Structure formats: C-alpha cells, structure tokens
Amino acid sequence: MRTKLLSTAVATTAVTGLLAAASLAPAATAAPLVETGRSGWDWDRDKHHGKYLSKKVTGKRVFEHLEELQEIADENGGNRAAGTEGYEESAEYVERVLRRAGYETERQYFPVTLFDLEDLTVEVPGVELEPIAMTYSTSTPDDGVVAGLVEPAIADGCPASDDPAAPHEDSWAGVDATGLIAVVQRGSCPFGAKALAAGEAGAAGVIIYNNADGALNGTLGGANEGYAPAVGVTATEGAAILAAHEADPSLQVTFDLQATTTDAESFNVLAETRRGDDENVVMLGAHLDGVDEGPGINDNGTGSAAILETAVQLAKDKRINNQVRFAWWGAEELSLVGSNHYVADLVENDPEELEKIAAYLNFDMIGSPNYTIGVYDADESTFDAPVTVPDGSAAAEEIFTDYFDDTEQPWVDSPFSGRSDYQAFINNGIPASGLFTGADAIKTEAEQAIFGGVAGEQLDQNYHGPGDDLDNVNKEALDIMSRAIGHAAQQLAYSTEAINGVEPDDDRGHGHGHGRGHGHGGGR
The missing domain is CATH 3.40.630.10 (Zn peptidases)
Incomplete structure (x- = not known):
C-alpha cells in the first residue's frame, strides 16, 4: 500500500546558522493532497x-x-x-x-569568530517584545540609544542589486534614517545585507520582523563594523511596532545591545x-x-x-x-x-x-x-x-520518501x-537531501491531524x-x-x-576501494 501524503506548509526557520540566507525563502503555503512518484530507482532490486x-x-x-x-x-x-x-x-x-x-578519525581545524551577547534591551511603548539579538550584531553605545523609528521605502530594507535573478531597488533611497531605529521585514536578502544597508543609511539600530509565524533567531553571517545593531522579532511584534509608529510618528524607542566578538578556532570531525x-x-x-x-x-x-x-x-x-x-x-x-x-x-x-x-x-x-x-x-x-x-x-x-511510503509512514515536504x-x-552542484522535524515554525491543524502534537x-x-x-x-x-x-x-x-548514473558493482561490495584519504586539507 502506498501512503498518501498531505504536503502542508512546514515553514522551516531552522538553526541560527542557516538563517543568514533565511530571508531568501518565500512564505510557506499549504499544498493539496498529493501522491509521490518513484525516480526510476529499481526499487524491487535495491530496496533490501x-x-x-x-x-x-x-x-x-x-x-x-x-x-x-x-x-x-x-x-x-x-x-x-x-x-x-x-x-x-x-x-x-x-x-x-x-x-x-x-x-580512523580526523579533525579539520578552521578559524572562527565567537559572538557573546552581554546585554539586550529593546522597549517600544505599548508593545510587548521578546527580541533576539542577531549573531554578529554590532553594539550600541554603552548606554544604548533612545530614538524614533523609521521605515524604509521598501519594507524589506534590502540594498540595491542588479542581480538578474533577484534585482532590487535601494530600499533606503530618499529616506533619512540618521540616528533612528529602522524597522524592516524579513525577506529578499540576507539579514547581514539588511543590517549593513540600515547602517549605511545612518540607522542607530535595526529591528527585523519575521514574515512568517514564529520567533526570528538569525545571524548576520559574520562580523562587520558597518552593521547597524540588529535584533529579530516575530511577525506579530513587528506589526505591533508598525501600528504604534503609525499612531504616534514621534514615538521614542529604547535600544541597548551590548556584545563582543572573539577570534578563536574550531574544527570538524571526519571519518569514512x-x-x-x-x-x-x-x-x-x-x-x-x-x-x-x-x-x-x-x-x-x-x-x-x-x-x-x-x-x-x-x-x-x-x-x-x-x-x-x-x-x-x-x-x-x-x-x-x-x-x-x-x-x-x-x-x-x-x-x-x-x-x-x-x-x-x-x-x-x-x-x-x-x-x-x-x-x-x-x-x-x-x-x-x-x-x-x-x-x-x-x-x-525519493530515497527517503520511497522508504517512508514503503513503511506507510506519512511525511511532508520541507x-x-x-x-x-x-x-x-x-552551491557547488552536489546533489543533496535531508530530514528535518522542525524548529520554531508553528504546527498547523493539518499537520496535527497527520502527526499528532499541538496545533498552534x-x-x-x-x-x-x-x-x-x-x-x-x-x-x-x-x-x-x-x-x-x-x-x-x-x-x-x-x-x-x-x-x-553510477551503477552498483556487485563484485566490489566485499573488497576495498581505491585507497584512503578524506580528500580535504586542514587536518592535524
């Protein structure tokens, strides 16, 4: 029996590291009941x-x-x-x-910049907030800033781009953000690009609000002194900030973010x-x-x-x-x-x-x-x-989806x-797949019906x-x-x-390969 699958929205806001490019993804939408198809794999021959x-x-x-x-x-x-x-x-x-x-195991060492958040306060009168500092954010002055809010001409706050795949006008063209706290929407470009664009526009800080359900826990991708100090908030919190600003354009916001970065070393563990x-x-x-x-x-x-x-x-x-x-x-x-x-x-x-x-x-x-x-x-x-x-x-x-279908295990697309x-x-053309059970996305009622748990x-x-x-x-x-x-x-x-397209060699299975070596440098 083939298990039908309800491909519902699994809005993946996964780990901090992967949010450097998170703003590039469109908002997730629900999809209808669908059947999966085989990829041409000789399942009867190979599945055992x-x-x-x-x-x-x-x-x-x-x-x-x-x-x-x-x-x-x-x-x-x-x-x-x-x-x-x-x-x-x-x-x-x-x-x-x-x-x-x-x-045999190997460590592959590399330099890394560690980020340590020491203090964070963001207060908007009349709005309850639980902001999250963006990893690699710069700091405000020691005592923080108290300033008004500013919105870019284009809500996502992205810089100009002539990339044919994703052209974009300058979000800050004609807007004076000097000394103000920018409020921008997630989407269209990486968080680091938003923080840098806000900093170049003169903003004293930037609040990035989510474009989907859930908290916004992101990274700017690396240290850069040009960033405006940056935090992430939920879509609901972002909407409340914008409503408060519309009701009172002179609204004053407290923004205090203190963080340090340290050069260090880390490593991967490899084995084959x-x-x-x-x-x-x-x-x-x-x-x-x-x-x-x-x-x-x-x-x-x-x-x-x-x-x-x-x-x-x-x-x-x-x-x-x-x-x-x-x-x-x-x-x-x-x-x-x-x-x-x-x-x-x-x-x-x-x-x-x-x-x-x-x-x-x-x-x-x-x-x-x-x-x-x-x-x-x-x-x-x-x-x-x-x-x-x-x-x-x-x-x-389909290696995964065929396996789940064969075992009558429901699954959804991520x-x-x-x-x-x-x-x-x-990015270098290597085929990839993977599995994910979810981070801070909100479970839908359709997903609850399939997997149990708690919708909302x-x-x-x-x-x-x-x-x-x-x-x-x-x-x-x-x-x-x-x-x-x-x-x-x-x-x-x-x-x-x-x-x-590489066919299996049944004579090879009991022997060794062509030698050893992980095919990478940096070990010691």
Whole structure:
C-alpha cells in the first residue's frame, strides 16, 4: 500500500546558522493532497540493501548517544557551543565511538569568530517584545540609544542589486534614517545585507520582523563594523511596532545591545568507511555544536547522534560499493562555518575530490517534540526553492520518501532552502537531501491531524533555549528519522545510480576501494 501524503506548509526557520540566507525563502503555503512518484530507482532490486540498517539504527540506540551529550553539557556550563570545552568533549565522545567501531578519525581545524551577547534591551511603548539579538550584531553605545523609528521605502530594507535573478531597488533611497531605529521585514536578502544597508543609511539600530509565524533567531553571517545593531522579532511584534509608529510618528524607542566578538578556532570531525569506491563518495553530515543558551540536544545532538550510530552499524556491512564519509560540523550555529570551510577547502585545494562526492545528506533537528516528518523538497512539489537545486537531488529525496511510503509512514515536504550545512554543497552542484522535524515554525491543524502534537505551537518550543535537553526530544520522531537515515546510508553505499548514473558493482561490495584519504586539507 502506498501512503498518501498531505504536503502542508512546514515553514522551516531552522538553526541560527542557516538563517543568514533565511530571508531568501518565500512564505510557506499549504499544498493539496498529493501522491509521490518513484525516480526510476529499481526499487524491487535495491530496496533490501537498506533494510538492515533501518532495523539497526534505532531511536533507542541513538538516544543513548544523546544521554552522553547531555551529560557533557551538564558538566560544562550547560552547553556544547563552538569554542567551549563542551564542544571539545562532544567531539572526543564521537571520536571514541568511531574508533571503537574501526574508523580512523580526523579533525579539520578552521578559524572562527565567537559572538557573546552581554546585554539586550529593546522597549517600544505599548508593545510587548521578546527580541533576539542577531549573531554578529554590532553594539550600541554603552548606554544604548533612545530614538524614533523609521521605515524604509521598501519594507524589506534590502540594498540595491542588479542581480538578474533577484534585482532590487535601494530600499533606503530618499529616506533619512540618521540616528533612528529602522524597522524592516524579513525577506529578499540576507539579514547581514539588511543590517549593513540600515547602517549605511545612518540607522542607530535595526529591528527585523519575521514574515512568517514564529520567533526570528538569525545571524548576520559574520562580523562587520558597518552593521547597524540588529535584533529579530516575530511577525506579530513587528506589526505591533508598525501600528504604534503609525499612531504616534514621534514615538521614542529604547535600544541597548551590548556584545563582543572573539577570534578563536574550531574544527570538524571526519571519518569514512574503509570499504567502498573512493571515486564515488556519499556524505552524511550533521552539526555537532549547539548554542550558548542550552545543551543543544535536539539542535543538533539528534542529527549528530543519528549519523554516529549509522556509522557504527555501517562499519559492520560487508556489501559496500561506495565509500561513505561522515562529517560532524563545527560552528554551524555561527553561520555554517565548518561545512563552508570544508567545501571551500576542496574547491581551492582539491576540486577533483569535490567532484567525487556523489551526494550529501544533511540531518539537523530530527527529534522535535511537536514534530513533523519533513523531507527536503528537492523536486519542488510543494515549495519553490530559493536556490538552484542540483541535478540528482530529487532522486536523493525519493530515497527517503520511497522508504517512508514503503513503511506507510506519512511525511511532508520541507523547503529546500539551503539554510543548513548542505548550503555549500548545493552551491557547488552536489546533489543533496535531508530530514528535518522542525524548529520554531508553528504546527498547523493539518499537520496535527497527520502527526499528532499541538496545533498552534512551535514544532520545537525549546528551540535555541535552555530547555533543549533530553526531555525535549520526541523519541517516536527520533526513531522514525534514525531508521530512515540508516536506510538511506546503506542504500547509497550500495548504489548511487539514481543520483549520478553510477551503477552498483556487485563484485566490489566485499573488497576495498581505491585507497584512503578524506580528500580535504586542514587536518592535524
């Protein structure tokens, strides 16, 4: 029996790092009941090659890794953020488990700028606000500012652009923002571009309000002294600020944001199977770091633990045609730094190795408490992608959707937005897919009917907060997604034919590949 799927809006406002490009995505809209189709994959021939790991990579085993990550967070100030001892010990745990399973591990180091928020106050008379500082925001003067509000000529506050794919007029043309607090809408360009445009217009600060339900927890993508100090608020809060400004154009706002940045070093953890063709590599990745505010167990202990258990179980499989490489990315929460470094290093130093990557699968938050079972919508059957979708990505998507259909597990599309660690891969033409159970998007009634949970609440009510601990993980979602990850890894280890046309070599499965080496620099 094929399971019909209701492709409803799963408005993914995922981790902070992926929000640097978040404003590029259109608002999510509901889609009708649809059937999925096969990609030409010879399912009857190949599907058994993924069955073993779908039975071995279980939520129970993955949760045991999460217990270790929670203990690490508890012993290190309550978090596992980049640049902290909690991150170091998280990496050491991953490395120990991998070595016990027979892998060689490597660390790939890179520079990173750490962001520390010291104080934040934004007060608009008559409006209740819970603003969130944008990562890498500049600071206001020590005592903050008290100033009026200003709106750009174009609501999104983006600078002029002559990009043929996304032309844009100067939002601040003819507007004097000197010394005022800008109020702009999310959309059309990255948050950093908005903060820089507001700063160049003379604004003393910028409030960016969401264009969809949920909080706006974003990053400016890197430090820049030209940014106006920037915070994010919800769509409802933004509407209230604009209404207050319309009612009283002379309204005075208090805006005080104090933050520091520090140059530091972080690293990725990398490992790959000993078996399989190293000319046709499949990659699985998840970010290992969390935010400063909490343990980061759903975001993203869950993805990290799931690919760790997948690596453990795949090491036992003798029928591997294609080498499988695993990556635990560092500093994702600081704007995808680790994954961007990995790909940039290949582009600059070893482009032939980059071309050997047949597909990249990304797993970021797979145990959300108010979950949906989301699959990146590479075929754009529900959401128009705001990025170029590499050829082969739709076939990668169907590895997951066909598996869910085969097991009669309902699922929904999640926008293929490029807002997580697959961004650098798709920017370089590598097919990608992934799974996601939701962050701060609001569950719809249609999604409640499919997956249970509570409509009108966030998919992860503790997203980027101190409550993102073991109790925040939905074990049912974790089990569903973990088994699917195991299935996809084993399936692609056997054959990537549907993605890149490379046929499986049944004589290779019991042997070794063409040698070892991760195909990247920067390790030590």
